[in-house]
Amino acid sequence: MPNIQVDPHPHIHSGKSTHKYMLDLPITTYPMAIIAMLIQFLFVTMYLGASFSEGILVALQAGIVIFAGVFSCIAAETIWNRYVNKEFNDFAGWFRSMATTYPSITGMLYALTLPLGTPIYIVIIGGFVAIIIGKSLFGGVGHNIFNPALIGRAFITVAYSGALGQAVKYDTIHTVFGDITIKAADAISTASPLAKVTQNGGLLSFDAIENIYGSFSKLFMGFYPSALGESLSFWIILAFIYLVVKKTIDWFVPVLYVLVVFLMSWGVALYHQLGTPISEGLSLQTLAIYFPIFHVLTGGLLLGAVFMATEPVTSPITRRGRAIFAVYLGIITFAIRVLANLPEGVLYSILFMNMFVPIMDRFYMGQDKGMKRKEYVLWAVTILIAVGVTLYAAVKLGGAA
Amino acid sequence: MKLFKAKKGIHIPGKKEDTSKLPSVKYISPEYVYIPLSVKGSDFEMFVKPGDQVKLGQQIAKRERDKGLPLVKHATVSGEVVGTERKLHRTGLPYVCIKIKNDFLDTPVEFTPIEDIDKLDNVKLLEIMRESGVVGLGGAGFPTFLKYQNTKDIDTIILNGAECEPYITADYRIILERTDSVIDGLRIMMKVADAPNGIIAIKKGKKEVYKVLCEATAQYDNIKIMQVPDEYPAGWERQIVYRTLKRSYENFPFECGVIVNNVATSAAVSQAVREGMPVIERIVTVAGDAVVKPRNYRVRIGTLASDLIQLSGGYAPEHKDVRVISGGPMMGVSQKNDEFVVTRAVSAILVLSGTSEYQVPHHQPAGDVLLNVLHFVEHDDRHFERDEQPCVRCGNCVKHCPAGLQPTLLRIAAQAKDEDLLGKLDVMKCINCGTCAYVCPSHIEVNEVINKGKKYYQVKTRNKKK
Ligand code: SF4
Ligand code: SF4
Numbered sequence: 089m090p091n092i093q094v095d096p097h098p099h100i101h102s103g104k105s106t107h108k109y110m111l112d113l114p115i116t117t118y119p120m121a122i123i124a125m126l127i128q129f130l131f132v133t134m135y136l137g138a139s140f141s142e143g144i145l146v147a148l149q150a151g152i153v154i155f156a157g158v159f160s161c162i163a164a165e166t167i168w169n170r171y172v173n174k175e176f177n178d179f180a181g182w183f184r185s186m187a188t189t190y191p192s193i194t195g196m197l198y199a200l201t202l203p204l205g206t207p208i209y210i211v212i213i214g215g216f217v218a219i220i221i222g223k224s225l226f227g228g229v230g231h232n233i234f235n236p237a238l239i240g241r242a243f244i245t246v247a248y249s250g251a252l253g254q255a256v257k258y259d260t261i262h263t264v265f266g267d268i269t270i271k272a273a274d275a276i277s278t279a280s281p282l283a284k285v286t287q288n289g290g291l292l293s294f295d296a297i298e299n300i301y302g303s304f305s306k307l308f309m310g311f312y313p314s315a316l317g318e319s320l321s322f323w324i325i326l327a328f329i330y331l332v333v334k335k336t337i338d339w340f341v342p343v344l345y346v347l348v349v350f351l352m353s354w355g356v357a358l359y360h361q362l363g364t365p366i367s368e369g370l371s372l373q374t375l376a377i378y379f380p381i382f383h384v385l386t387g388g389l390l391l392g393a394v395f396m397a398t399e400p401v402t403s404p405i406t407r408r409g410r411a412i413f414a415v416y417l418g419i420i421t422f423a424i425r426v427l428a429n430l431p432e433g434v435l436y437s438i439l440f441m442n443m444f445v446p447i448m449d450r451f452y453m454g455q456d457k458g459m460k461r462k463e464y465v466l467w468a469v470t471i472l473i474a475v476g477v478t479l480y481a482a483v484k485l486g487g488a489a
Numbered sequence: 490m491k492l493f494k495a496k497k498g499i500h501i502p503g504k505k506e507d508t509s510k511l512p513s514v515k516y517i518s519p520e521y522v523y524i525p526l527s528v529k530g531s532d533f534e535m536f537v538k539p540g541d542q543v544k545l546g547q548q549i550a551k552r553e554r555d556k557g558l559p560l561v562k563h564a565t566v567s568g569e570v571v572g573t574e575r576k577l578h579r580t581g582l583p584y585v586c587i588k589i590k591n592d593f594l595d596t597p598v599e600f601t602p603i604e605d606i607d608k609l610d611n612v613k614l615l616e617i618m619r620e621s622g623v624v625g626l627g628g629a630g631f632p633t634f635l636k637y638q639n640t641k642d643i644d645t646i647i648l649n650g651a652e653c654e655p656y657i658t659a660d661y662r663i664i665l666e667r668t669d670s671v672i673d674g675l676r677i678m679m680k681v682a683d684a685p686n687g688i689i690a691i692k693k694g695k696k697e698v699y700k701v702l703c704e705a706t707a708q709y710d711n712i713k714i715m716q717v718p719d720e721y722p723a724g725w726e727r728q729i730v731y732r733t734l735k736r737s738y739e740n741f742p743f744e745c746g747v748i749v750n751n752v753a754t755s756a757a758v759s760q761a762v763r764e765g766m767p768v769i770e771r772i773v774t775v776a777g778d779a780v781v782k783p784r785n786y787r788v789r790i791g792t793l794a795s796d797l798i799q800l801s802g803g804y805a806p807e808h809k810d811v812r813v814i815s816g817g818p819m820m821g822v823s824q825k826n827d828e829f830v831v832t833r834a835v836s837a838i839l840v841l842s843g844t845s846e847y848q849v850p851h852h853q854p855a856g857d858v859l860l861n862v863l864h865f866v867e868h869d870d871r872h873f874e875r876d877e878q879p880c881v882r883c884g885n886c887v888k889h890c891p892a893g894l895q896p897t898l899l900r901i902a903a904q905a906k907d908e909d910l911l912g913k914l915d916v917m918k919c920i921n922c923g924t925c926a927y928v929c930p931s932h933i934e935v936n937e938v939i940n941k942g943k944k945y946y947q948v949k950t951r952n953k954k955k
Contacts, residue, residue: 093810
C-alpha cells in the first residue's frame with residue numbers, strides 16, 4: 089500500500105519551465121557574440137585597411153569587452169547573493185543561484201550594446217550597476233521595473249559620455265593591447281550612422297549614405313561603426329524568427345515597434361521628397377524607401393526591439409497592453425532620435441516606457457470582454473500622436489536643413 | 490483587434506487512449522454502499538432508520554429548499570440500513586453517509602413505465618426529475634430540475650459531451666453505450682423547456698462518437714451535433730455556449746436562452762422518466778499512471794473508491810507515493826485516503842504518481858543542477874514540479890485564462906490581501922479551472938493563491954454589506 093499524498097489542483101503541469109524559456113536567449117545571443125567578433129575583424133581588415141594581425145587584435149578586443157560585460161554581471165550577482173541574500177555557501181548552491189537568476193543573460197545583452205573601444209573598467213562598472221541597481225535592489229528576478237541591461241548601459245552613457253563617444257570611433261581604436269591607428273580613417277570610421285544623421289540635421293540623402301557606408305547590404309551585414317551587437321541585423325532577424333517559432337517572445341512587439349519607426353521616418357522622408365517617384369523605376373531610392381530602412385537598420389533598433397522590448401518582466405502583462413507598449417516605444421524612439429537629436433533613442437525609450445508598465449497593466453485590469461470604448465480612444469489618441477510627431481519632425485527638420 | 494485578444498484555453502494532451510476503447514465493465518455491487526448526505530447530516534430528513542429494509546431506488550433522505558440545495562437521495566442497492574458513518578466526499582470533506590448492507594437481490598421499487606412523454610405535462614416531468622434525484626453528473630452535482638424552473642425564453646438545450654479533462658472517458662463511453670438514452674433524455678428536456686433546438690457538443694476529432702451520434706439523430710431535424718475545439722476548458726458552460734452558438738452571458742446560461750446539461754445527466758433523465766429508476770449507477774473512469782489496469786466501470790453510487798482501485802489491479806508497485814484524485818487532473822480533489830465515496834458527480838478516480846518523485850533536492854551536486862536547469866533531465870507533465878521560481882511576468886497565464894482575467898495580478902493582489910484590487914480584477918469571475926497554474930513556467934500554484942484571495946474577498950465584501 090503506497091503512501092497517499094495530497095496536493096492542490098491542478099495535479100498535472102504543462103512541463104513548461106522558466107529555465108527552458110530563458111535558455112532560448114543564450115541560444116540566440118551567445119553565437120551573436122562570436123559573430124560580432126568575426127564581423128569586427130572583417131570590418132577593420134576589409135573596409136578600413138587594417139592588417140591581419142591588427143584585425144585579430146580588434147576581434148580579441150571585442151571578445152574581451154563582451155567577456156568583461158558578462159563576467160561583471162555574474163560577479164555582481166554572486167556577490168549580492170552570497171553576502172546580501174546569503175543564499176548559498178558552496179559551489180552547487182552558487183551554480184543553482186546563477187542558473188535561476190540569469191545574470192549571464194543580462195550580462196550578454198548588456199555587453200552587446202557596448203561599442204568596441206569601451207575601456208574595460210567602464211564595462212565592469214556598468215555591469216555592476218546593471219545587476220545591483222537595475223535588478224537586485226528592486227528585489228531580484230521578476231521585481232525589477234527597468235530592463236537591467238539597459239540600466240547599466242544608460243548609466244555608463246551618462247557617466248562616461250566622453251569615453252564612450254570616443255569608443256565608437258574607428259580612427260584610433262583603443263584596445264587593451266594598445267591603440268591601433270587606422271590609416272584610411274574617413275567619414276565612415278568616425279561616427280555611427282545615426283550620429284552622422286544628427287550632424288546632418290536629421291536628413292541624409294541616399295547618395296550621402298552610399299558615399300559614407302557603401303551599399304545597404306553593408307549596413308545589413310553590420311559593417312559600420314556601432315555597438316558590438318547592434319549592427320548584426322541579419323543575425324537578429326534570424327534570432328527573431330527562432331524566438332517567435334519557439335513562442336518565447338510575442339511576435340507583434342518587435343514588429344509593431346519597428347513598423348512605427350519605419351512609418352514615421354518614412355513620413356519625414358516623403359515630406360522632404362528625398363526619393364524619386366515610382367515612374368523612374370523601382371530601386372531603394374523610390375519614394376525614399378531607403379530612409380526608413382536606414383533608420384530601422386541602425387541605432388540598435390532591431391536589437392532593442394527583439395531582445396529588450398520583449399523582456400517579459402519589464403513589459404505589460406496583457407497582449408493588448410504589449411501592443412500599445414510597442415507602439416509607444418516606436419513613437420518615443422523616433423521622437424528622441426529626431427527631435428532631441430540623440431542617437432540612443434532605443435535605449436531611453438525602452439527605459440522610459442518601462443515606467444508606464446504598471447499604468448498599462450491597470451488599464452487592462454479586470455475581465456477581458458473585448459475592446460472597451462476607452463481602448464478605442466487610446467488607440468485613436470496614439471495614432472494622432474504618431475502623426476503629429478511625424479509632421480512636427482518633418483517641419484522642424486526642414487527648418488534646420 | 491482579434492489578434493491581440495487573449496487566447497482562451499489551452500490544448501492539454503488527452504491521455505484518453507488507455508480507457509476510451511474499452512467498454513465499461515459492470516461492477517458487481519459492493520457489500521456496503523455509503524450514501525453521502527452532507528457535512529452536518531442534520532439538514533437532511535431521513536426516511537429510514539437503522540434496521541430498515543430498503544429496495545433498490547427507494548428514497549431514503551431528502552433536503553428541502555430552505556436548508557440548502559434541494560436534493561433527494563436513493564438507495565442504490567437493496568438491503569438493510571446499517572446506520573450512519575462518516576466517509577470522505579469527493580470534495581475532500583468528511584460527509585455523514587447512510588450505510589446500507591447489500592442483499593444482492595436488487596429488488597426494485599414498483600413503477601409504471603411512461604411510454605409517451607407527450608401525454609405528460611411539464612410539471613409532472615419536472616416532478617419526476619426532482620424526485621429521482623437527477624443532478625449534474627458532469628462534476629457539478631447541481632440539481633437538474635432547478636435549471637428548468639424558469640424556461641420562458643429558452644430556445645436551445647445543449648448537451649455537453651466535451652469532457653475536456655484529460656484521462657476521463659466516462660462521458661465518451663456513455664455516448665457510445667447509451668446513445669439512445671442520451672438522445673431520448675435530450676428530447677425530454679427539450680419538451681420540458683419548450684425549446685425548439687437541441688445541440689450535442691462533442692470534442693473535435695472524436696470521429697467514432699460523431700458518427701454514432703449523427704446516425705442516431707438523423708431522424709430528428711432539430712438536434713444538431715457540433716464539435717468544439719480540443720482545448721481545456723472547452724467543457725465549461727460559458728465556452729460551450731460561446732463555441733456552439735456564439736452567445737455569451739453574464740451569470741447563467743438561461744440569460745441568453747440556453748440550458749446546458751451533461752450527456753450523462755441526459756441519460757439519467759431518460760432513465761428516470763422511462764423506467765422510473767433514479768440515478769443508482771454511473772460510469773466512472775479509473776485511470777492514471779499509478780494504477781495497474783485503467784478502465785471504465787459502471788458502479789453503484791456509494792461504492793468506495795478503494796474497491797474500484799483494487800478491482801483495477803491496485804496500485805502500481807513501482808510507486809512509493811501516489812495521489813488519489815476524485816475527478817479530473819485539472820480540477821479534481823486530491824483525497825487524504827482512498828476510502829472516499831463515488832457520488833453522482835464523480836466521473837473519474839485518478840491514481841497519479843506522487844509529487845515527491847519530482848522534488849528537487851536542496852543539495853544537488855553541481856552536475857545534476859546543470860542537467861536539470863538545461864532540461865536534459867526528462868520533465869514529464871504528470872507532475873507539478875515543486876521548485877517555485879519568481880514570477881517572470883511571462884504572460885502565459887493571462888494568455889490562457891479562459892475567463893479573461895490576469896491571474897498573476899490576482900495572485901499579487903491576493904497575497905497582499907488588497908480587496909479593492911481583487912474586486913477591480915474581477916476575482917469572482919475566476920472559475921478556479923487551474924489553467925494558470927498548468928501553464929506557469931515558474932511553477933507557481935497561481936489558482937491556489939487566487940482561490941484563497943477569492944474567499945478572503947467574499948468574507949470582506951459580505952462584512953461590508955452588513
Ligand atoms: S483558475 Fe481562474 S485565474 Fe486561473 S486560469 Fe482559471 S479562471 Fe483564470
Ligand atoms: S504564467 Fe506564471 S510566471 Fe508567467 S506571468 Fe503567470 S504567474 Fe507569472
